[in-house]
Amino acid sequence: MRSTSSRPPARSASGSPATPTPSAKSSSAAPRTTRSKRKRSSPMATHSHAEGGASVFDHRHDYFDIGHPGDVGAEQRQGQVAFRLFGTLLGGALVANAYLCDWLLPGSGAVGDLSAALGALLLAAPLLWHAARDLTAGELRMDELAALGILAALSLGQYRTAGIVAFLLLMSMLIQQRSALGARAAIEQLLRLTPATAQLIEADGTERTVQATELRPGQRIRIRPGDNIAADGIIRSGQTTINEATVTGESVPADKAEGDQVFAGTSNLTGVVEVEVTRTGADTTLGHVRKLITDAERTRIPLMRIIDQHSQWYTPTMLMIVALIFFFTRDPNRAISALVLVCPCAFILATPTAMVAGLSAAARLGILIKNVQDLETAGRVNAVVFDKTGTLTTGDLAVTRLQPAAGVAPEELLRVAASVEHSSNHPVAKAVVAVAREARLALAQVQGFEEVAGRGVRGRLDGAEVLVGRATWLAERGIDLASLSTPELRPPDNLSTLYVARAGQAIGWIGLEDTPRPEAVHAVRELRSLGIARILILTGDRPAVAEKIATELGCTDFQAECLPQAKLKAVRGLRDSGYFVAVVGDGVNDAPALAAGDVSVAMGAAGSDVAINSANIALMSNDLRRLPFLLRLSAKTRTLVLQNLVFGLIFMIGGLAFAGFGWMTPIIAALLHNVSSFIVIFNSARLVRMGEELAPHEAHPH
Structure with missing residues (x-):
C-alpha cells in the first residue's frame, strides 16, 4: 500500500476544523506476481486423484461418474443416477427372488438359479464392462479388483453370492455419487440465483x-x-x-x-x-466464485501425489496376495472375499471427502480456497503478517486536517492534491478526491500522471510539476520541507500525512486518519490462542501511527514506514527464521508480500478481481474473524484426513487377514466394504457444520 508519512479531519491554516470526509475503500491495483508453480490435475472422474496418468486410486466408477461442475448439470446427472438405481434395484429384486423361490418352492432349484443368474448378470454387467474397458486401455483401477471377485463367483456358479456382492457395491457407489450430486446440486442452485x-x-x-x-x-x-x-x-x-x-x-x-x-x-x-x-x-463475482470452487475441487494435496506415485503397484500386489491366499487355502470364497475387501474405497475417499467438506464449510462463510493444498497447509501457520491499511483497519481513510503553507489557501492545497490523486485508485487518493468533491472544487486536468509504489504520485498541473506523497520522497526529489516543520505547522505524530509540492515548493500537507476494524482485537486474541507465535504488522505509515494501531490491537511487533520491498523482506525474514507464514492483505498494493508468504489471504475480495487473484485464499467479506476460523478449519481437516487414512489402511490390512483365515464370506466382505466407506464419509461430514456459530460481528461495517 502507498502509505504516507502521515495523513489526518481537516483544518485550515488557522487551525479551524474542516468538513469531515467520506471514507474510501480500496478496489483495484496492480496485478499480483505468480506465487508458486503448482501442478493442477484435470480429474477423470468424481474423485480423481491422478495427475498425469491413471491410478488405481482414481475412484472413478465410470458407470456412476457425476463429472464436475460445468460439465453436465448436477440435476441432469441426478436423473441418470435415478435410472441406474432402477437397474440396480431390478437386479437386486431378481437375486432376492432366487432366495424367495428356494423358500417357497423347495423343489424348483432351477427357477431360483435362473433368477439369481439373471440378477447377477444385470448387476455385474456395468462393473465388468468398465473394468474390461480400462484393461484394454492399459489402465488399472479399483474397479478391476471388485470385478475380478464377481467374475470368479460367476464362474463358480455362485450366482447368489455374485449378485449380492455386486448389488452391495453398486448401491454403495450410488449412495456416494448421489451424496456428491446433492452437494453439487446445492452449489449449482446457489449459483443459479442469478435470474434468467x-x-x-x-x-x-x-x-x-x-x-x-x-x-x-x-x-x-x-x-x-x-x-x-x-x-x-x-x-x-x-x-x-x-x-x-x-x-x-x-x-x-x-x-x-x-x-x-x-x-x-x-x-x-x-x-x-x-x-x-x-x-x-x-x-461477475459469483461467476468467479463458481470457477474457483470448480478449480479447487480439481486440485490435490501433496500426500495424494505421493500415494499416486506408488499406486501403480497396488493392483498387482493385491492380486499376488489374493493368489497366495487361494494357493494355500484352495478356498475360492476366501479369495473372493479378499478381492472385495482390498478395493481401497475407504482409503481413497479419505482425503477428497474431508477436503470437499472443508471447502464447503469455508465457502459458506465467504472463504474461497483456490487449492486444497492451501486448506491442508493453513493449519501449520505459526506466524501471521498483517498489512495494516484495509486489513486491520477499515481502510476508510478520512481527511481530518488541511495545513497549507504560508500564502496558500486551504482550497488551493486540496484542489492541487485532488487533481493529481484523481487518477489513482489508492485509498489515500480516494479520500482526498472525496473531500474535494464534497467541497465542490473543480479538479484540473493533469498531464504525465505517474504513481510511484509506496511513495506517492506526480503529474503536471497548469505547466508545473506536482508531487503528492511521503515527506521522504519529496525530500529525495529536492523539495525543502523546512517551512512546514515549525511548531505551528508540524503535523501531529498520530496522523498519516500527505505532503504536497508544486513547482519545486512545498505548499502544505493533508492529514488523514484510519480506524481499526471492530472485530480486529478479537481476531488477534483468537490467533494467539491458536498458538500463533508471531503477529507482525507492516505499514507504510509513520511509527507513531503504527504504534497507535498496534497498541489498540494488543500487538507489540510492528514495522513502520515500509515500502513494498521492505514488506517483502520482512516476510522472507520470518520464513528464513523457520516460521510458516500467512500474509494477510487487501490484495491492492501488497502483492509482493502476499506472494512471499507460505499462505496468502486477501481481505474484502467481493467485487475485486485483483483481490481475488492476488492470493491463494480470498475472504469475500472484511470480517477478520474468518482468519482464525480458517486456521481451525485447516487443522481439523488435516486431523480428519489422517484419521480417515489410518482407518482405511487398518481396514484393508485387517480385512485381508480375516479373509485369509476364512472368518468372513464374500457377502459379509461386501457389507464391511460399504460400512468402511460410509464411516469415512460421515467422519468427514463433521466438517461441513464448522463455523455455524460465526455470526457477523455486530459492529461490522457494510
Whole structure:
C-alpha cells in the first residue's frame, strides 16, 4: 500500500476544523506476481486423484461418474443416477427372488438359479464392462479388483453370492455419487440465483424484460424488492437493503445507496434501485466464485501425489496376495472375499471427502480456497503478517486536517492534491478526491500522471510539476520541507500525512486518519490462542501511527514506514527464521508480500478481481474473524484426513487377514466394504457444520 508519512479531519491554516470526509475503500491495483508453480490435475472422474496418468486410486466408477461442475448439470446427472438405481434395484429384486423361490418352492432349484443368474448378470454387467474397458486401455483401477471377485463367483456358479456382492457395491457407489450430486446440486442452485431475466431501462426511460445474457456493461436495470440481481453493477438511483450472503457469507443484510456496488445473485430486500451494469455472466463475482470452487475441487494435496506415485503397484500386489491366499487355502470364497475387501474405497475417499467438506464449510462463510493444498497447509501457520491499511483497519481513510503553507489557501492545497490523486485508485487518493468533491472544487486536468509504489504520485498541473506523497520522497526529489516543520505547522505524530509540492515548493500537507476494524482485537486474541507465535504488522505509515494501531490491537511487533520491498523482506525474514507464514492483505498494493508468504489471504475480495487473484485464499467479506476460523478449519481437516487414512489402511490390512483365515464370506466382505466407506464419509461430514456459530460481528461495517 502507498502509505504516507502521515495523513489526518481537516483544518485550515488557522487551525479551524474542516468538513469531515467520506471514507474510501480500496478496489483495484496492480496485478499480483505468480506465487508458486503448482501442478493442477484435470480429474477423470468424481474423485480423481491422478495427475498425469491413471491410478488405481482414481475412484472413478465410470458407470456412476457425476463429472464436475460445468460439465453436465448436477440435476441432469441426478436423473441418470435415478435410472441406474432402477437397474440396480431390478437386479437386486431378481437375486432376492432366487432366495424367495428356494423358500417357497423347495423343489424348483432351477427357477431360483435362473433368477439369481439373471440378477447377477444385470448387476455385474456395468462393473465388468468398465473394468474390461480400462484393461484394454492399459489402465488399472479399483474397479478391476471388485470385478475380478464377481467374475470368479460367476464362474463358480455362485450366482447368489455374485449378485449380492455386486448389488452391495453398486448401491454403495450410488449412495456416494448421489451424496456428491446433492452437494453439487446445492452449489449449482446457489449459483443459479442469478435470474434468467432483467428489467432493462431504455434511453427514453421505458422498461422492458430482457434475458440476463443480453445485458452489457453500461446498461441500466431496475431492481425491485424481492428480485435477485442479474449482474454486477453500481447503484445509480435509489436506496435499498441487499442480502449478500451468497457472495460474502455475511448473514446480516447490507444497506446500499447511490454509488455502492451490488453483485449478481444477491437478493434485493427493500427499495427500488436503478443499477448500471458493470459485469455479466461468468465475469461477475459469483461467476468467479463458481470457477474457483470448480478449480479447487480439481486440485490435490501433496500426500495424494505421493500415494499416486506408488499406486501403480497396488493392483498387482493385491492380486499376488489374493493368489497366495487361494494357493494355500484352495478356498475360492476366501479369495473372493479378499478381492472385495482390498478395493481401497475407504482409503481413497479419505482425503477428497474431508477436503470437499472443508471447502464447503469455508465457502459458506465467504472463504474461497483456490487449492486444497492451501486448506491442508493453513493449519501449520505459526506466524501471521498483517498489512495494516484495509486489513486491520477499515481502510476508510478520512481527511481530518488541511495545513497549507504560508500564502496558500486551504482550497488551493486540496484542489492541487485532488487533481493529481484523481487518477489513482489508492485509498489515500480516494479520500482526498472525496473531500474535494464534497467541497465542490473543480479538479484540473493533469498531464504525465505517474504513481510511484509506496511513495506517492506526480503529474503536471497548469505547466508545473506536482508531487503528492511521503515527506521522504519529496525530500529525495529536492523539495525543502523546512517551512512546514515549525511548531505551528508540524503535523501531529498520530496522523498519516500527505505532503504536497508544486513547482519545486512545498505548499502544505493533508492529514488523514484510519480506524481499526471492530472485530480486529478479537481476531488477534483468537490467533494467539491458536498458538500463533508471531503477529507482525507492516505499514507504510509513520511509527507513531503504527504504534497507535498496534497498541489498540494488543500487538507489540510492528514495522513502520515500509515500502513494498521492505514488506517483502520482512516476510522472507520470518520464513528464513523457520516460521510458516500467512500474509494477510487487501490484495491492492501488497502483492509482493502476499506472494512471499507460505499462505496468502486477501481481505474484502467481493467485487475485486485483483483481490481475488492476488492470493491463494480470498475472504469475500472484511470480517477478520474468518482468519482464525480458517486456521481451525485447516487443522481439523488435516486431523480428519489422517484419521480417515489410518482407518482405511487398518481396514484393508485387517480385512485381508480375516479373509485369509476364512472368518468372513464374500457377502459379509461386501457389507464391511460399504460400512468402511460410509464411516469415512460421515467422519468427514463433521466438517461441513464448522463455523455455524460465526455470526457477523455486530459492529461490522457494510
